[in-house]
Amino acid sequence: MSYREVSVIEIKEMLRLWLQGRGLREVARLSGTDRKTVRRYVDRARACGLDRDGDVCQLTDELLAAVIAGVRSSRPNGKSEAWETIAAQGEQIKAWLDQDLTLTKVHTLLGRRGVVVSYRTLHRYAVTELGFGQRQTTVRVADGEPGAEVQVDFGRLGMLTDAADGRRRVVHGLIFTAVYSRHMFVWPTYRQTLNDVIGGFEAAWAFFGGVFAVVIPDNLKAIVDKADATDPKLNDAFREYAQARGFAVDPARVRSPRDKPRVERSVPYVRSNFFAGEQFRDIDDCRARAQQWCAQVAGMRVHGTTRCRPAEVFATDEAPKLKAAPDDVFDIPTWTHPKVAPDRHVQIAKALYSVPGELVGRRLDARADARTVKLYWRGELIKVHPVVAPGRRQTDPADLPAEASVYAMRDLNTLQRKASAHGDHVGAYAAAVLEHPLPWTKMRQVYRLLGLVRRHGAGAADDACRRALDAEVIDVGLIERMLSRGAGEQLPLMAKPPATASRFVRSATDFTVRRPS
Numbered sequence: 001m002s003y004r005e006v007s008v009i010e011i012k013e014m015l016r017l018w019l020q021g022r023g024l025r026e027v028a029r030l031s032g033t034d035r036k037t038v039r040r041y042v043d044r045a046r047a048c049g050l051d052r053d054g055d056v057c058q059l060t061d062e063l064l065a066a067v068i069a070g071v072r073s074s075r076p077n078g079k080s081e082a083w084e085t086i087a088a089q090g091e092q093i094k095a096w097l098d099q100d101l102t103l104t105k106v107h108t109l110l111g112r113r114g115v116v117v118s119y120r121t122l123h124r125y126a127v128t129e130l131g132f133g134q135r136q137t138t139v140r141v142a143d144g145e146p147g148a149e150v151q152v153d154f155g156r157l158g159m160l161t162d163a164a165d166g167r168r169r170v171v172h173g174l175i176f177t178a179v180y181s182r183h184m185f186v187w188p189t190y191r192q193t194l195n196d197v198i199g200g201f202e203a204a205w206a207f208f209g210g211v212f213a214v215v216i217p218d219n220l221k222a223i224v225d226k227a228d229a230t231d232p233k234l235n236d237a238f239r240e241y242a243q244a245r246g247f248a249v250d251p252a253r254v255r256s257p258r259d260k261p262r263v264e265r266s267v268p269y270v271r272s273n274f275f276a277g278e279q280f281r282d283i284d285d286c287r288a289r290a291q292q293w294c295a296q297v298a299g300m301r302v303h304g305t306t307r308c309r310p311a312e313v314f315a316t317d318e319a320p321k322l323k324a325a326p327d328d329v330f331d332i333p334t335w336t337h338p339k340v341a342p343d344r345h346v347q348i349a350k351a352l353y354s355v356p357g358e359l360v361g362r363r364l365d366a367r368a369d370a371r372t373v374k375l376y377w378r379g380e381l382i383k384v385h386p387v388v389a390p391g392r393r394q395t396d397p398a399d400l401p402a403e404a405s406v407y408a409m410r411d412l413n414t415l416q417r418k419a420s421a422h423g424d425h426v427g428a429y430a431a432a433v434l435e436h437p438l439p440w441t442k443m444r445q446v447y448r449l450l451g452l453v454r455r456h457g458a459g460a461a462d463d464a465c466r467r468a469l470d471a472e473v474i475d476v477g478l479i480e481r482m483l484s485r486g487a488g489e490q491l492p493l494m495a496k497p498p499a500t501a502s503r504f505v506r507s508a509t510d511f512t513v514r515r516p517s
Helices: 008-019 024-031 035-047 061-071 081-088 090-098 103-112 119-130 194-208 236-245 266-275 283-298 310-321 402-408 412-420 424-434 439-456 458-470 476-485
Strands: 149-161 168-178 184-189 214-217 224-226 334-336 345-348 351-354 365-368 372-377 380-386
Touching: 008 024, 008 035, 008 061, 008 236, 024 035, 035 061, 061 380, 081 090, 081 119, 090 103, 090 119, 103 119, 149 266, 168 194, 168 266, 168 283, 168 310, 184 194, 184 266, 184 283, 194 236, 194 283, 236 334, 266 283, 345 365, 351 380, 412 424, 412 439, 424 439, 424 458, 439 458, 439 476, 458 476
Parallel strands: 149 214
Antiparallel strands: 149 168, 168 184, 334 365, 345 351, 365 372, 372 380
């Protein structure tokens, strides 16, 4: 079978849902992973000390690293041979299915051709690659328990002329519809970025007075990175937001409005009843009036299906079942996958951060928020940096090779200590070399001096430095010549320059005349 590596944020999601008391099947469905995969990670987490009666604070980076190390002792790579064999017959299988042949018959025909694979593998291939088994008919789904689900979708509302700059811009509405009561909330916005979506969610929780257990969104790019009917890949930053607020995410299928009919039918209602024909000063005015409309108009109408007023049903049945509304501001993280450059740094938000170990050319998982940058390698936290401004560099000397870290960091003190370790005069001579307005430009000369110490010995080098200091000659090349020609060579004495006569014999003060005023 094919293999997909589970990311660290997905593993944390599995364990978080399991700590909420959910069964393995429900955890697998909500996290988008296989039940057997969930079982392996849960069993390993319990062996590592995870207590189901505890809270999510147990899910530390250290625990996740231990769980991953235990589960991934052997890593499958790529797809199975049976899958590749079936893929070679993909066109023929599609042709047979287009002729309304059953998959059992297709399995038999493949056997006659010498393609011997299990029926289960063939079924997985047909469902995943050929869309086999997609049904057009549907049945009505029960509304579920009060406070359990809310459906979310974006809808185009119309054009708005901003009074501040006079621009006409398209306004979209992020619409939340409670499945049980049909109570709704509308968040107008110009964009559909992650920040705008999370801002809409925060406003929705404040409006409803709590958080729903499950969110059923459309495949918004800010929420779903890769849409799939059975295995959608969620945006890591939004998944972390869901973990912080305590709700599960169950995206609808692509181009399947029947998966979230409550909110789909709300879009034209919001567009025609709230937005059409209205004049708004700006987006803030539009949002304030949308909240008022949701509470006083949409919430108090008699719903065509339930024949009840949504706001009244929500206040009576759903509001007590919601989780507490958040009282803190969520710091929206950014998840990226940078490659380690040859200088052992990665670029995150236009700033550079050092990476420990020999990971040049590898891609890491990086999480950045307003305060810290965390670097992960195969699920294990390997480095934490404070955030620096774009264009700046954050380098930990411990991340660099020992032989290059001093020069790379321009660490003059460490270089001075290395020189002093070979003798007092060597240290004094190195200090004299570094006595410069731009001392790091002289570091190569000190490295050259240390090379002479290794080549000729510390004693000879220290004596040569003593003699050079006595003569007040600061030239590493001279030290090299002295050591190469022998210690007996004497330094040439520098003649003292003769004193030059001044222009006047007497001092200038002799000509100072104090004149009466």
